[in-house]
Amino acid sequence: MNIDIEEISKDFNSTFALHPVSLSIPSGTLVALLGPSGSGKTTLLRILGGLEFPTAGRVLFDASDATGLSVQVRRAGFVFQSYALFRHMTVFDNIAYGLRARPRKSRPQSGEITRRVTKLLELIKLPDIGARYPNQLSGGQRQRVALARALAIEPRMLLLDEPFGALDAKVRKELRQGLRDIHDTTGLTTVFVTHDQEEAMQLADLVVVMSMGRIEQVGKPDDIRARPKTPFVREFISA
């Protein structure tokens, strides 16, 4: 799905989180929103997912206006920074949640739900943990379950807020490749937030560098590395 962001701005009671920003994301791209803390990455991601509404500007999905669409209708697979797994449900029930929440006529039969959840557990390479509770998982396992839960609703796009933020370096590397693989097999337009420039450069097709509520530069990793547009970008990617 193509995503177009047109002159989106957001202020929280007079503090500006986003100055008008514009961005076009071609269908199937893996995009990194890169920037220091407080630069507006999460705000932009939440606006895409429908968890926050812009003060001004428009969001277009495949060229049709989606600005006012509710979070449920947008069907964005969202992976939260702290994963936000339902702590009172097993991993299986977590992943099945979105399927069971569908209106009766589009809800799959329970056998079909089991089949899909099993498949997703295989996709994230954790086939045997369906009966466990989130607090019985490691951080990396939780992250993968959160990803599977987001994928279960057959999302139109994938939005991830610092998906590897809370993990150690070795696990990060593994999961990075995991995300790349899942992106390549599903072909979903994927936006992830990070403040780690190495992660953004390695993983993304398109990197969006942000600072203080503005987009400083958009480009392929190599272009950004070779031709940083502003002093901020040069400094940030060399850090």
Added chain:
Amino acid sequence: MISLPSPTGRAAQASRRPFRSATTEPLVIKWTLIGLCFSVLTVLLFAPLIAIFDEALRRGWAFALASLSEPDAQSAIRLTLLVAAITVPLNAIFGIAAAWAITKFDWRGKAWVITLIDLPFSISPVVAGLLFVLMFGSNTALGVWLVANGFPIVFAVPGILLATLFITFPFVARELIPVMLEQGRAEEEAALTLGASGWRTFVTVTLPNIRWALLYGVLLCNARAMGEFGAVAVVSGKIRGQTTTMPLMIEMFYNEYLSVAAFTMAGVLALLAFVTLTLKSVLEWRYADQLAATHRH
């Protein structure tokens, strides 16, 4: 304890005690604390409880039970159960609504409302009762009108309900607010992104996450609803057989030197508290695995 590295036997001995965890106290302190705790419990809790039942059963079971089957006593028990049955569910709903609004949304005047929730705790129950008398009593136009239309509030059951609602309002909200603040909004947001409606999110995510705090709040609310004395004493007018709840009945019996009746009624009230506590323990034991799973790691 820091011991300098030394090859002597004493240092080796001293450092051979790593099995004691940092939070373990020496035995003397441990037993002193336990003993202290027990003496306090004995003086403040067990002794009075035993005294109640001892006094109630002084003339035997039959006599005690007979005092309960008296019409006034029966009416008091029925009224107290009725008041609890109406006010506890209502305050559970109000408490959830208040805690939900306070913790999951940002709005103007929130800090002010949080303070307001505590109001029933901070003013004397007698004053609370007087408040309702002043508002709905026969000295106001509203009160006169209500009586004329056959719906008296003061010196009638509706007044008792209002006063009890007011007094027990904070219990559920107070239990829920810290739990819901700690849990944040992320799980609810996740449910919404997965396509769940607001109501479904509330039922399948919010409620299960707060159920233990809710149960606890409801039990406290129930205990107070059945035990409230001051506010109810003022609004009820203490009409025997009509507006007399169990605590009021106990006082009446006691003032009339019917000490067996008074203590038997007190025993019943204490037993009701026991039932709720036992219920809670049973539930906690039954769902121990879920409790462990829903707690933070």
